[in-house]
Amino acid sequence: xxxxxxxxxxxLTMLVVALSVYDETGExxxxxxxxxxxxxxxxxxxARMSWTQDxxxxxxxxxxxxxxxxxxxxxxxxxxxxxxxxxxxxxxxTFTIRDEARWSNGxxxxxADFVRGWRRGMEPGTATDYAFLFTDHIQGAxxxxxxxxxxVAALTALSRLRDGWGIDGEDVEALKRHPIWSEIxxxxxxxxxxQRVADRLASLDVDWAPLYDRxxxxxxxxxxxxxxDVGMKAPSPKTLVVTLTSPCAYFPDLTAFPTLSxxxxxxxxxxxxxxxxxxxxxxxVVYDPQWxxxxxxxxxxxxxxxxxxxxxxxWRFKRRARLEVNPFxxxxxxxxCRTVDMVVYQDLxxxxxxxxxxxxxxxxxxxxxxxxxxxxxxATGERPDFHACTLLATYFLNFNCVSETVNGKVNPFTDPxxxxxxxxxxxxxxxVNRLLKRxxxxxxxxxxxxxxxxxxxPEGVACDIAEARRLLAEANHPDGDGLPAIELLxxxxxxxxxxxxxxxxxxxxxxxxDLTSKETKTFGEDKANRRYMIARANWYADYNxxxxxxxxxxxxxxxxxxxxxNPRYDAxxxxxxxxxxxxxxxxxxxxxxxxxxxxxxxxLVLLHYTTPIAIKPYVSGLSPNPRLLxxxxxxxxxx
Amino acid sequence: xxxxxxRRLILGLVTLAxxxxxxxxxxxxxxxxxFRQSERNMPPEAERALRVRYSxxxxxxxxFQFLGGAVALDFGPAxxxxxxxCNQIIAEALPVSAAIGFxxxxxxxxxxxxxxVISAVRRNSWVDVSVLGLVLLGISLPTFVTGTALLIxxxxxxxxxxxxxxxTFAHLPLPAITLSLPFIAYIARLTRAGxxxxxxxxxxxxxxAKGASHRRVVWKxxxxxxxxxxxxxxxxxxxxxMTGSFVVEKVFxxxxxxxxxxxxxxxxxxxxxxxxxxxxxxxxIALNLFxxxxxxxxxPRISEAL
Numbered sequence: 001x002x003x004x005x006x007x008x009x010x011x012l013t014m015l016v017v018a019l020s021v022y023d024e025t026g027e028x029x030x031x032x033x034x035x036x037x038x039x040x041x042x043x044x045x046x047a048r049m050s051w052t053q054d055x056x057x058x059x060x061x062x063x064x065x066x067x068x069x070x071x072x073x074x075x076x077x078x079x080x081x082x083x084x085x086x087x088x089x090x091x092x093x094t095f096t097i098r099d100e101a102r103w104s105n106g107x108x109x110x111x112a113d114f115v116r117g118w119r120r121g122m123e124p125g126t127a128t129d130y131a132f133l134f135t136d137h138i139q140g141a142x143x144x145x146x147x148x149x150x151x152v153a154a155l156t157a158l159s160r161l162r163d164g165w166g167i168d169g170e171d172v173e174a175l176k177r178h179p180i181w182s183e184i185x186x187x188x189x190x191x192x193x194x195q196r197v198a199d200r201l202a203s204l205d206v207d208w209a210p211l212y213d214r215x216x217x218x219x220x221x222x223x224x225x226x227x228x229d230v231g232m233k234a235p236s237p238k239t240l241v242v243t244l245t246s247p248c249a250y251f252p253d254l255t256a257f258p259t260l261s262x263x264x265x266x267x268x269x270x271x272x273x274x275x276x277x278x279x280x281x282x283x284x285v286v287y288d289p290q291w292x293x294x295x296x297x298x299x300x301x302x303x304x305x306x307x308x309x310x311x312x313x314x315w316r317f318k319r320r321a322r323l324e325v326n327p328f329x330x331x332x333x334x335x336x337c338r339t340v341d342m343v344v345y346q347d348l349x350x351x352x353x354x355x356x357x358x359x360x361x362x363x364x365x366x367x368x369x370x371x372x373x374x375x376x377x378x379a380t381g382e383r384p385d386f387h388a389c390t391l392l393a394t395y396f397l398n399f400n401c402v403s404e405t406v407n408g409k410v411n412p413f414t415d416p417x418x419x420x421x422x423x424x425x426x427x428x429x430x431x432v433n434r435l436l437k438r439x440x441x442x443x444x445x446x447x448x449x450x451x452x453x454x455x456x457x458p459e460g461v462a463c464d465i466a467e468a469r470r471l472l473a474e475a476n477h478p479d480g481d482g483l484p485a486i487e488l489l490x491x492x493x494x495x496x497x498x499x500x501x502x503x504x505x506x507x508x509x510x511x512x513x514d515l516t517s518k519e520t521k522t523f524g525e526d527k528a529n530r531r532y533m534i535a536r537a538n539w540y541a542d543y544n545x546x547x548x549x550x551x552x553x554x555x556x557x558x559x560x561x562x563x564x565x566n567p568r569y570d571a572x573x574x575x576x577x578x579x580x581x582x583x584x585x586x587x588x589x590x591x592x593x594x595x596x597x598x599x600x601x602x603x604l605v606l607l608h609y610t611t612p613i614a615i616k617p618y619v620s621g622l623s624p625n626p627r628l629l630x631x632x633x634x635x636x637x638x639x
Numbered sequence: 640x641x642x643x644x645x646r647r648l649i650l651g652l653v654t655l656a657x658x659x660x661x662x663x664x665x666x667x668x669x670x671x672x673x674f675r676q677s678e679r680n681m682p683p684e685a686e687r688a689l690r691v692r693y694s695x696x697x698x699x700x701x702x703f704q705f706l707g708g709a710v711a712l713d714f715g716p717a718x719x720x721x722x723x724x725c726n727q728i729i730a731e732a733l734p735v736s737a738a739i740g741f742x743x744x745x746x747x748x749x750x751x752x753x754x755x756v757i758s759a760v761r762r763n764s765w766v767d768v769s770v771l772g773l774v775l776l777g778i779s780l781p782t783f784v785t786g787t788a789l790l791i792x793x794x795x796x797x798x799x800x801x802x803x804x805x806x807t808f809a810h811l812p813l814p815a816i817t818l819s820l821p822f823i824a825y826i827a828r829l830t831r832a833g834x835x836x837x838x839x840x841x842x843x844x845x846x847x848a849k850g851a852s853h854r855r856v857v858w859k860x861x862x863x864x865x866x867x868x869x870x871x872x873x874x875x876x877x878x879x880x881m882t883g884s885f886v887v888e889k890v891f892x893x894x895x896x897x898x899x900x901x902x903x904x905x906x907x908x909x910x911x912x913x914x915x916x917x918x919x920x921x922x923x924i925a926l927n928l929f930x931x932x933x934x935x936x937x938x939p940r941i942s943e944a945l
Binding site: 013040041042043044045048050051124125127128129131149150152153155156159160165166170171174280281282283284286289290292293316317318319320343344345346347349350351353354356357359519520521522524525528 | 670671672675677681682683684685687688689691692696697700716719720721722723724727728731732741742745787790791794795798801802803804805806888889890891892894898905906907
């Protein structure tokens with residue numbers, strides 16, 4: 001009896017363990033190329049993704065109108081023939097889709113697939129970080145998105161009123177901006193502040209449902225008609241005509257970016273509907289987020305269909321993803337690397353050990369605590385398989401240029417002289433070469449020099465403590481007199497750098513620095529609400545043009561965290577936007593950048609990142625590049 | 640017995656409700672914005688609409704909405720990982736953690752109990768001292784040290800195990816051993832203390848006087864009583880081991896549940912935070928109940944006391 005119980009327990013244990021360990025991918029033969037990914041995939045929806053590791057997979061399973069050259073990253077022919085036909089004024093691009101372009105189920109790729117995919121990229125609900133790629137560049141897109149957002153805001157407010165949850169001041173603002181405001185009961189008497197209006201509306205004994213329904217139906221009715229004004233048209237299945245807001249020399253570069261991927265029609269099966277309309281009750285465009293899975297078959301959905309060199313064969317959450325060559329891809333036969341495995345290693349130390357043991361062929365990230373040692377091995381050539389990538393990315397500090405006070409203290413950085421004094425007092429050389437020792441480049445400009453062909457950024461300011469002290473005295477703060485304790489906001493990762501800078505400022509300017517470290521989420525909130533005097537920041541280029549950096553500091557830009565505003569700067573960028581001659585355009589952009597890094601200093605640029613990657617010597621076709629984009633279709637592995 | 644189980648089940652539900660309420664309060668009071676999952680800023684209209692969509696525009700609404708989902712075992716979407724629901728994430732991760740945890744507890748019992756018994760029987764001998772020393776080491780060495788050491792020795796130097804990852808049986812022993820070390824230490828100590836207590840009691844003397852062999856006295860008569868404190872420790876310990884350890888998972892690259900406890904909080908992913916906490920609590924309550932039932936089975940007097 002007792003023996004039976006023991007055997008039962010033991011066999012149950014074995015069963016539980018066996019069932020949970022067993023994982024087909026573990027038993028499968030090794031892929032041609034195996035690489036590590038530190039945090040797993042956040043999303044595979046190209047309209048929503050923004051993480052480098054997600055973009056890396058997207059680039060290999062989707063193909064845009066153009067795609068990147070594996071060495072130079074210049075745009076080359078993708079789904080469309082290259083170069084596209086461009087009108088004389090540089091505004092109208094006509095792309096011709098190649099006949100052999102196919103989805104991974106064999107369907108031909110059409111221009112309508114691109115319109116569908118791009119529209120997802122800008123619709124409220126699916127649009128995220130990269131919606132600006134459409135609204136900034138494509139004619140009518142901004143207007144359409146603003147109309148949609150106004151509709152969404154009004155529907156949200158009305159649905160809250162209808163459901164009796166009450167509304168707040170922001171809902172009132174939304175309703176006021178919407179044409180429906182004139183029909184809101186009793187609105188003409190409402191001259192109160194917005195919170196009292198909100199309370200008043202919520203207390204009205206009105207049935208809001210008819211009003212809501214009317215707004216909803218009007219919005220749905222106008223949906224496609226309004227979208228018709230957006231400059232993306234598919235006059236024939238193989239022709240896509242895109243009209244831009246201004247001549248954009250780098251547009252063929254943008255069309256290679258995963259956000260501008262096409263989208264297969266089958267995704268329509270997973271679109272959420274409300275009363276038969278293709279939007280939710282709040283007016284959002286929402287798809288069942290599981291559409292990115294190869295084995296998801298709800299409502300007859302065939303599973304993820306993509307059009308790139310590879311298709312997603314399997315995806316286990318936080319474990320691994322396997323890519324296989326898409327048999328319908330136009331150059332499928334020329335791809336030597338037939339399978340790729342992405343394996344998740346949460347700890348990069350473990351990934352490096354696995355690489356050393358031969359379990360991994362490629363490490364696209366190696367930021368560990370001993371990265372200076374890795375950088376040294378790469379620089380001296382002791383490890384020829386370690387490569388230093390000079391990134392198109394800048395580490396900098398934001399000065400709060402607008403807030404009069406921060407946390408109750410007077411903010412001195414509204415004065416450009418104080419900002420410049422702080423910038424001049426930093427010995428960047430010491431931080432980059434003696435503290436970090438990762439092989440980063442000392443930055444003078446916001447745009448990293450030598451990466452974007454034809455663009456030479458300004459020199460910036462060098463360390464000059466005497467001049468810094470003079471400027472501080474000129475701003476009525478000799479030796480830091482009258483300055484409050486300066487709040488320097490950073491995340492735990494930046495501790496070293498910020499402590500070093502605080503020390504430099506304290507020693508050379510006589511100011512007191514208050515270092516505040518906050519975890520990333522709280523940091524983000526404080527930064528967005530400008531509850532800081534100085535805050536760390538970084539920026540990674542989205543496309544190969546100086547404006548990917550410089551646009552951040554245009555008045556009112558969503559990423560202008562310092563609140564900087566200079567009409568002269570804005571005017572130079574606007575003028576460059578209208579200029580078709582590339583040389584003249586770069587000259588104007590460099591002039592604008594000079595204002596940033598030599599005159600006004602809303603930001604203190606510190607360094608341009610260099611990051612090491614590791615590629616086994618038997619892998620060829622992966623070239624270290626400044627945007628860490630790696631198309632695997634050119635890879636070949638010789639064991 | 641049935642009354643005992645019924646009462647404990649009801650108590651467990653009340654406990655779960657309290658845990659849920661407390662977690663919910665913490666989730667809504669911590670600073671930060673769950674809709675900001677990247678460095679860039681989201682258009683405010685879309686954010687407000689999403690809040691309404693997920694019932695997060697009103698705390699009461701959200702409280703009952705999530706509660707309703709949880710009762711139906713549907714924890715809704717995960718904000719950090721758009722393409723997966725909380726249910727899928729837990730379904731992927733919990734069995735992994737459970738396998739390692741189960742094995743770790745098994746190892747801990749198989750090693751810890753004999754070690755405790757031997758050191759109690761040979762009290763103050765070199766065996767006792769070395770067991771106590773190892774126990775101290777096991778309790779004080781953090782798992783990221785022992786795990787990394789095991790990894791370097793067995794995987795990097797001798798190639799006896801793969802370096803991290805998951806999917807084959809070879810991936811199992813190192814993390815299970817690492818996770819079991821503190822439990823071994825604890826169980827050995829509990830067993831030793833219990834045995835020392837029992838060995839000096841009257842019924843042991845009677846057993847010896849009756850002529851039972853030394854082995855029989857120690858391993859059957861004494862251990863049966865001395866094992867009770869270990870048994871009550873095993874309930875929460877198993878729950879803890881099975882829901883995953885962030886450190887062990889990180890060191891060995893295991894796709895378990897422990898990472899989601901920590902990362903969900905760091906990423907401020909409300910659904911994932913509450914669902915992982917609820918799963919952990921439910922497991923803890925269930926295993927405690929299981930242990931209590933075992934207890935009552937081992938010693939019928941206890942069921943009356945409970």
